[in-house]
Amino acid sequence: QVQLVESGGGLVQAGGSLRLSCAASGRTFSSYAMGWFRQAPGKEREFVAHITARNYNTYYADSVKGRFTISRDNAKNTVYLQMNSLKPEDTAVYYCAGRLGLNYGLESMSRVNDYDYWGQGTQVTVSS
Numbered sequence: 001q002v003q004l005v006e007s008g009g010g011l012v013q014a015g016g017s018l019r020l021s022c023a024a025s026g027r028t029f030s031s032y033a034m035g036w037f038r039q040a041p042g043k044e045r046e047f048v049a050h051i052t053a054r055n056y057n058t059y060y061a062d063s064v065k066g067r068f069t070i071s072r073d074n075a076k077n078t079v080y081l082q083m084n085s086l087k088p089e090d091t092a093v094y095y096c097a098g099r100l101g102l103n104y105g106l107e108s109m110s111r112v113n114d115y116d117y118w119g120q121g122t123q124v125t126v127s128s
Contacts, residue, residue, distance in 0.1 A: 002026035002117045004096050009122030012086055016126070020081040022096030022119055030074040032117075033101040035109060036081045038092035038124075045095070047110035049081060053101025059109055064090075086126045093121040 003025040012018055022034070036048040049070035050059045058070050069082040079096055097115035108114045 002032075002098065004098060004117055004119035006094060006096050006119040006122040009094060009124045011125045011127065014087055014126055014128050016086050017082070017084045018086065018124060020083065020094055020096075020122060020124075022079045022081075024077040024079075024098065026077070029077040029098075031101055032098040033104075033109070034070075034072060034079040035097045035099075035115060036070060036079075036094060037097060037112065038090075038094045039121075040092040043092075045112050048094070050109040051079065059106075061110075083124070086124075088126045088128045090124060091126050092124060094124050095119055095121045 005023050006020060008018060008020040010018060031053055033053045035050040037045050038048050039045040047061050048064055049068055051070045051072055056072065060068060067085045072079045096119045098117040099115045
């Protein structure tokens with residue numbers, strides 16, 4: 001069974017940066033498309049970023065575009081989320097998720113139910 005473990009969260013001031021990591025236990029990590037989601041108290045889990053299995057194409061929610069960068073290192077079975085220019089509105093628990101990299105439609109990448117594996121989450125708090 002594939003397991004995902006996030007790390008790198010913490011408390012930062014507005015305008016600061018953090019880099020989140022998600023380590024995968026599976027041997028077939030390179031075959032999985034990966035995403036980052038976040039969830040604040042009382043709110044639904046929302047899409048943040050996605051990276052495909054092939055070609056490493058990336059996609060972002062409008063709220064983080066230009067500030068966040070998703071990347072992956074298949075040799076290390078790890079996906080990253082570099083977060084710059086952080087805002088208090090970015091405060092949430094951040095989750096990584098994975099799914100087999102089939103030929104999904106573009107709309108599918110932001111759907112929680114279309115992912116098979118989830119990490120436990122890591123807290124990101126941005127102070128004003």
